[in-house]
Amino acid sequence: MKTISSTKYTTEAQQLTAVWYNGGYSASYDSFVVGSSAVLRLNFCAKNPPLRQAAKRYVQVKKQHMKKFFSLLLLVAITSGTKGQEVSFRSRFLPEKEYLTTSSTDSKNIMNISGPEERILKIKENGFEFPIESITQTQIQTEMKNGEKQEDESFLYTILYKSINTTTIQNGNKEERENPMTGLIVEGKYNRDGQVEVLNIISDKVNDATKNIIKSSLETVTQNIPFPEDPMKIGDSFNQVIPMTIPVADLASVNIIISTTYTLDEVKDTIAYFNLNQKIELNMDQETAAIKAEGKGIGKAIYDTKYNFLKDYGTDLKMKISVGVEDLIITNELVTKTSQRVEIK
Numbered sequence: 001m002k003t004i005s006s007t008k009y010t011t012e013a014q015q016l017t018a019v020w021y022n023g024g025y026s027a028s029y030d031s032f033v034v035g036s037s038a039v040l041r042l043n044f045c046a047k048n049p050p051l052r053q054a055a056k057r058y059v060q061v062k063k064q065h066m067k068k069f070f071s072l073l074l075l076v077a078i079t080s081g082t083k084g085q086e087v088s089f090r091s092r093f094l095p096e097k098e099y100l101t102t103s104s105t106d107s108k109n110i111m112n113i114s115g116p117e118e119r120i121l122k123i124k125e126n127g128f129e130f131p132i133e134s135i136t137q138t139q140i141q142t143e144m145k146n147g148e149k150q151e152d153e154s155f156l157y158t159i160l161y162k163s164i165n166t167t168t169i170q171n172g173n174k175e176e177r178e179n180p181m182t183g184l185i186v187e188g189k190y191n192r193d194g195q196v197e198v199l200n201i202i203s204d205k206v207n208d209a210t211k212n213i214i215k216s217s218l219e220t221v222t223q224n225i226p227f228p229e230d231p232m233k234i235g236d237s238f239n240q241v242i243p244m245t246i247p248v249a250d251l252a253s254v255n256i257i258i259s260t261t262y263t264l265d266e267v268k269d270t271i272a273y274f275n276l277n278q279k280i281e282l283n284m285d286q287e288t289a290a291i292k293a294e295g296k297g298i299g300k301a302i303y304d305t306k307y308n309f310l311k312d313y314g315t316d317l318k319m320k321i322s323v324g325v326e327d328l329i330i331t332n333e334l335v336t337k338t339s340q341r342v343e344i345k
Contacts, residue, residue: 086231087267090308092194094344095155097307099144103340107136115328134170139163146190153192159218160185180205186218195219225262225310237263243283246321246332254321256293257283262301274301280319295319295334307344314339 093099112131113120124130141163147156164179184203190196198215206214228238240260259279266273280295299315319334 086233087264087272087305088231089227089272089303089305091225091227091310092308093144093146093157093190094307094309095146095149097146098345099142099146099309100343100345101140101142101144101340103140103338105136105138105336105338107334107336109134109136110333112331113328114331119328129171132171134168136169137167139165155190156188157190158185158187181210181214184214186214188218232264234264234266237261254291254293254323255283256319256321257281258297258317260297260299260315270304270306272303272305274303275299276301276315278315278317280317290322290324290329292322293319299338304344309342309344311342311344312340 110131110133113123120130140161143160143162145158145160149155161181161184164182166177166179168175168177181203182205184201184206186198187200187202188196188198196219198218201211201214203211226238226240228236232238238261240262242258242260244256244258246254246256257280259281261277262274263277264272265275276297276299278295278297278299280293280297282291282293295318297315297317299313301310301314302312303309304311315336315338317334317336317338319332319336321332321334323330
């Protein structure tokens with residue numbers, strides 16, 4: 001089979017023409033691509049067969065090659081529909097909507113200690129056996145209800161912490177407990193710039209210090225994903241940096257940075273899919289302890305462009321932290337699996 005193809009560009013479209021010659025027939029197509037849409041025109045022609053055979057040979061050619069051309073049509077349509085597609089992302093809550101959030105965190109930690117034998121023996125005499133293995137599972141359900149939009153485009157909201165349950169298993173001993181924040185209600189205001197303002201916290205189970213921590217967290221962290229201002233296309237990425245403090249054996253606190261790279265992988269209708277890559281870095285200058293921290297993680301995120309919100313999120317993170325205190329070295333190896341799903345109605 002011989003193929004002749006040509007391409008030309010206009011101000012409105014790209015036109016691609018290809019012609020196949022095979023024995024007594026020719027077939028061609030013209031592809032017009034405008035924006036993200038494709039139009040494919042198919043042409044079949046018998047190459048001067050005897051008049052009595054023309055109709056029969058044309059039908060044979062058409063049957064044999066129709067599937068190939070329709071496959072080509074599908075390929076061109078898919079390619080032109082995704083190539084160069086750009087999507088703008090803005091993460092914000094909407095008025096008169098309910099956000100039902102279910103999140104879970106499963107964490108496994110193995111702590112070990114090394115140093116002079118006499119020091120280790122004294123620690124063991126106090127009832128400690130190493131390595132210490134602990135598993136922590138936390139389940140959280142929250143419900144956010146938003147009011148009507150005001151003239152300044154702000155609206156009032158209410159958040160109910162429906163349930164917060166934690167299960168801890170340490171060296172085979174299991175403990176289940178309900179967090180005092182269960183039943184807590186937050187009342188506040190969401191302004192036009194996407195800022196969360198906490199006006200009131202209602203609970204008779206938590207003290208004022210805890211309420212202040214909740215207020216600070218909501219006003220600084222809620223959906224704080226730094227999407228780029230410019231539209232993104234497949235393969236584009238951006239970075240999010242989250243500081244975190246991890247206590248180690250009540251002897252020291254390690255300040256780390258979790259750096260997450262979001263890469264746009266696919267867009268289907270109103271849903272965008274991101275691949276996540278995480279890296280752990282040390283973020284501190286502590287003179288009393290020699291500290292090392294490293295780790296990596298991967299994950300997935302799903303963004304709904306209809307609601308301008310990240311509706312599904314999950315990561316698997318592995319981390320190793322070493323803290324030197326005097327002549328002892330405490331090592332923690334952590335594996336953490338986090339997931340969050342949001343239903344909007």
